[in-house]
Structure formats: C-alpha cells, structure tokens
Amino acid sequence: MNFDDLNILDEIKNAIRDMGFSKLTPIQKLAIKPALKGFDLTAQAQTGSGKTLAFAIPVLQKVFIPDRSPQAIILCPTRELCMQVAGEITKVGKNIKKLKVLAVYGGQPIGKQTRVLKKGVHIVVGTPGRVIDHIERGNLDLIGVESVVLDEADEMLDMGFRQDIERILTDVPRQRQTMLFSATMPTEIRKIAKAYQKNPKFIKVSNDRKNIPKITQHAFKTNRKHKFDDFMKLIDAYGIKSALVFCNTKKGVDFVFKSLKKNGYSAEAIHGDMSQKHRDIVMNKFRNSNVRFLVATDVAARGLDISNLEFIVNYDVSTNYDDYVHRIGRTARAGKSGYALTLVSKEDLINFNNIKKSSDGQIIEKNIPDDEELENIKNKRVLDEVKKSIKIDNLQEYLDIIKKNSSEDISTEELAAALLKKVREN
Template sequence: MNFDDLNISDEIKKAVGKMGFRELTPIQKLAIKPALNGTDITAQAQTGSGKTIAFAIPILQKIFVPDRSPQAIILCPTRELCMQVAGEISKVAKNIKKLKVLAVYGGEPIGKQTRVLKKGVHVVVGTPGRVIDHIERGNLDLIGIESVVLDEADEMLDMGFRDDIENILTGTPCQRQTLLFSATMPVEIRRIARKYQKNPKFIKVRDDAKNIPKITQYAFRTNHKHKFDDFIRLIDAYDIKSALIFCNTKKGVDFVFKGLKKKSFSAEALHGDMNQKHRDIVMNKFRNSNVRFLVATDVAARGLDISSLEFIINYDVPGNYDDYVHRIGRTARAGKTGYALTLVSKEDSINFNNIKKSSKARIAEKKIPSDDEIEEIKNKRVLDEVKKSIKVDNLQEYLYVIKKNSSEDISTEELAAALLKKLREN
C-alpha cells in the first residue's frame, strides 16, 4: 500500500511524496485508515517506525483552517521530541495554506509562545507541563480540540507526567479522538487507555523479521577493572566513527566522558544536572557531527533522534528490557541498519540475562578482541576495501606504476605489503 491509495487530500499526498515516502510502514498501514475514520487507537510502536506520519495525516486531514483556534494537541515527553514532531507535521502540512503548527515546551520564554497562540494556531505540540502552563494562563483553550495524541506515552509516565496528562485529557471535549503511541505497554498505559479512550483499536506491529529494525546486537563479557579498556578496544575493532554511549548514572557518564577525553577522542556528556541551554548545545553538536561520541543517561537522551546514527553502546546494562529497547531504538532509523553493543560485567549478569530472555531478536555474545585480533581486523578492513576497488575501479594507471617499480629485488607482494603498512600508519 502506498500513500496514493489513502483517502486524503492532494496537498498531503504531494507533501508526503516530496518528503521521499512512497510505501506505508507497518504501523502506518494499520493505524492511518482507522484513524481517518475517527477511531481511537492504542498502538505499540517503536521510535523510528514512522508513527509521526501515522498520526499527522489523520489530524491534518480534518483540520478546518478558517477556524484559527487549536484543534489538535500532541503531547511528547521532551522538548527535543516536540521540536522534531512539530517539524515533521509542518512538512506534511506544507501545502495546506495558512495552517499553523506550534511547539510549546519549557526552557524557552513563555511570552513568545503566548504571542503565537494568541494569533491563532491549529496544531499544538507540547510537553505536558508547558501545555498545562498555557491552559492555566488562559493562552490555550481546549474547547475546540478534536484530536489528542500521546506520543511515547510510556516515557511521559516514566518522567512523572501522569497527572498533567490526565488533567489535559479531562479538560478536552469528551467527543475528541485520542491516539496513543507507546514503545512498551505497561499496566499504567493500559489503564489510561481504558479510562480516556472510546472502544480503541489496539495495534501492535508483529515482530517478524520484516518489521524489526535492522539492529545487529552483540554483548561482550567483561569485568569492572578492565571495562573501560575493553570499551576502547570495541571502538577500535569496529572502527566506530560516532556513537551514543549509555551509562546508568551521572557518575558513570562523567567517568566515561573524562576517559574518552584523556584518550583524545571528541566527546560530550549529557545528564540531568545540566541546564537546558547546555543540553541543547551538546545535542546540536552531536546531531551536526561536530562531536564523535555522546555519553548520556537514559533520561538525558530522551527525545534525541539522530537519523544516521549507526552505533549504540551500552557501557552499563540497563535495569530492564523496556529501557534496553528505548536505548537501542536510537539506531537503525528510517530503514537504515545499526549496531547495539553491550558490555556485561559480573554485576550486570542478572539484568542482562533478563533482557536476553525478553528479547525477540538475537543478542549474540562475543569475546572482546585481543591486540593481535584487532590488528588482523584492521588489516582485513583495508584489504576488503582494496578488493572492492579491484572490482569497480579503473586501475590501469596504477598497475603500470607497480609493474614499473617491481624488480628482482622488490616483488609486487612486497610493494603491496609496504603500501598496506603506509595506509595503516596513516
């Protein structure tokens, strides 16, 4: 099924096509049609599954543009996700004249948001706390709300937003449509669904090979004493150019960050003690590839979406399977492939074994490579590139140079070996 098969406006079809989307993802196939018909939805969908488009299209399809009051509210756990979702919805709405989308979140002066709300906004994307703030100040009237979306609902509950979410839902018209999206489906999410939705359609994308993000998952047994050195070995062995590295504590983040800096790696740290301005600077550096490694706690990394991120490293094993899913879901976005590497010390064994039992995908256990093995891996990496070049490149000019410089004293094999040495040293 592709977007042309949907009963939606030409403006939306054109915008989605320009965004490069043709076929619907599994969550879009299951969610868009019932949502267009006004059905409430509770969907279990991973980050990066295409769920933003799955709720953006039904919301935008029914916006009445001449009415400049808010008609839809999307609640997100973090300001970063708010900005990302608002940006995506704005792209889908690009061809709908005079339709306004606004992101509201903390850490930014409320006056600017207030002025935009007073001028008229159709779709509000916000963190629960800032949305409540605008409601209490009289800036945001809920009387015309026709759609409410809870995006990454499990993370919002983990962050303590339950009361704010319930207050917002209670304040919206009872005939509204409620769309709930969550990577995991704990008891509290199900309770909210029962209480605030009307005969919702429950959707869970089947975990078959086609729908699981293409994440290669490896675990490496280590011990506390040599953990950091083993971590550096993995960076070396896998030739990791950039990675998001998770630690369980702020102390752990600082330790790994300082260790990377001592080794002259380009790195930044992210945890809850930092103010929002500093967090934004660090995240933008990482997003724009101005820093190689970002070391973070789970809470600090929420809402961080890097479409091209190839590696996630769990320096510490997370406390449960849900947290593991959230972490590794930061890679292999939008159909790309990715790697999740997890260091497992003796103290982590119980948590890791529980995660492994819960995981539907295989987490392969591998040994930390030795110095000799790392050298062999590096040589193989260069030679693989050389073999690829032999197949696809025109090498006549270079073959002539090699033949010209080989002799009885210097064989072509020796020339190749010396060239490999020079490449490795550089």
C-alpha cells in the same frame, strides 16, 4: 498498501510522496484507517516504527484552516521529540495553505511561544508542563480541540507527567478523538485509556518489539576493571567513527566521557543535571558531526532522533528489555541498518540474561578481540577497502607508478606490504 490508496487530501499524498514514502509501515496500516474514521486508538508501537505519520495524517485531514484556534494537541515527553514531531507534521502538511503548527516546550522563552499562539495556531505539539503553563497564563484555549495525541505515553509517565496529562485531558472537550501511542503497555497506560477514551481500538504490531532485523546486536563479557579498555578495543574492532553511548548513572556518564577525552577522542556528555540550553548545544554538535561520541543516561536521551547513527553502545546494561529497545532504536532509522554493542560485566548478568531471553535470539554473544585478532581485523578492514577500490576506481596511473618502482630488489608484493604498513601507522 500504499499511501495513494488512502482516502486523504491530495495535498497530504503529494507531501508524503515528496518525503520519499510510498508503502505504509505495519503500524500505519493498522492505525490510519480507523483514525480517519474518528475512532479512539490505543496503539503499541516502538520508536522508529513510523507512528508519527500514523497520527499526523488523521489530524491534518480534519483541520479546518479558516479556524485559527488550536484544533489538535499532541503531547510528547521531551523537547527533542516535540521539535521532531512538529517538524514531521509541518512536512506532511506543507501543501496545506496557511497551516500553522507550533512546538511548545521548556527551555525556550515563553514570550516567543505566546506571540505565535496569540496570532493563531491549528496544531500544538508540546511537553505537558509547558502546555499547562500556557493554559494557566490564558495563552492556550482548548475549547476547539478535536484531536488529542499522547506520543510515547509510557515515557511521559516514567518522567512523572501523569497529573499534567490528566489535567490537560480534563480541560479538552469530551467530544474529541484521543489517540495514545506507547512502546509498552503498563497498567498505568491502560488506566488512562479506560478513563479518557471512548471504545478505543487496541492495536499492536505482531512481535513489534522483538523483531529488529536491521540492527546487528552483539554482547561482550567483560569486568569492571577492564571495561573501558574493552570499549576501546570495540571502537577499533568495528571501526566506530561515531556512537551514542549509554550509561545507567550520571557518575558513569562523567567517567566514560572524561576517559574518552583523555584517550584523544572528541566526546560530549548529557544527563539530567545539565541545563536544557547546554543539552541543545551538545546535541547540535553531535548531529553536525563535530563530536564523535555522545555519552548519555536514558532520561537525557529520551526523544532523541539522530539521522545516520550507525552505532549504539550500551556501556552499562539496561535494567530491563523495554529500556534496551528504546536505546538501540536510536539506530537503524528510516530503513537503514545499525549496530548495538553491549558490554556485560558480572554485576549485569541477571539483567542481561533477562534481556537476552526477551530478544528472541537477536543478541549474539562474542568475545572481546585480543591484540592479535585486533590487528587482523584492522588489516582486513584496510584490505577490504582496497579490494573495493580495485573494482570501482580507475587505478591505471597508480599501477604505472608501482611498475616503475618495482625491481628485482623490490617486488610489487613488498611495495603493497609497505604501503599497508604506512596506512596502518597513519
């Protein structure tokens, strides 16, 4: 099914076309049509599945522009996700004249958000805490809200937002459409659906969490003593230029971050003890490729969307499969491919075996390369680039130089070997 097949505004269709999308993803196929008809939805969809468009299109379709009061509210667990979702909705609605979308979250001066709200906003995207703050200050009136979306609902519950979510759902008019999107469906999510939705359509993409075909997943047995050294070997073996590295604890984040710096790598760290301002600065550095490695805990990395991120490294094994999927879903976005590398020590075996069992054979166990294997891998990488250059580049000028400098004493093979040595040493 294509977006052109949907019964939606031409302004939305044209914007989606400009964004480079034509065919619907599985979650979009299942969710958009019932949502356009006004049904409540409870949808299981992992990060990166295209769910933002699945709710953005129905929300935008029924916005009445002359009414400058909030008509839709979208709740997200983190500042990062709020900004991402608001940005996506703005892109989809760019051709709808005078549409106003606002992201509200902590860490930004509330006065600026207040001024925009007072001028009039059609769609509010916010973290539960900051939304309630605006409600209590009289800045945000929910009386005209017709659509409510809970995005990454399981993460919001994990972060302790249940009371805030229920408070907001209670304040919104009962005659509304409620759409709930979650990567997992624990009992708490089902309770919220039962209490606050009307005959919802339940949607789950078949094997959605297990089929991650564009992410190459490798796991390596190691031990605590040599874990960081083995991590260094993987950086060399895979030629990792940039990676998001996950640790289970703040202490672990600090250790890996400091160890990377000691070994001459540009690195930054984020975890829950850091201020939002500091985390924003670090994230901008990583997004702009001013730093190679970002070391993070699960909580700090929630809602992150980093384009063109090829490698995820699980320095510590996730405690469960759902967290593992959240982590590795940060790569292979928008149809691209990526790698997820996991270091497994003796202490991690129980968790790892459970994750591997749930992965449906997607995780391949490999050995950490020894020094000789590492040298062979590095040589092969250079030679592969050389072979690629032979096929696509004009090398005549360089061929002439090689011919001039080869002789009975120095063969072309020796010149090539010496050049390889120089490349490797540099």
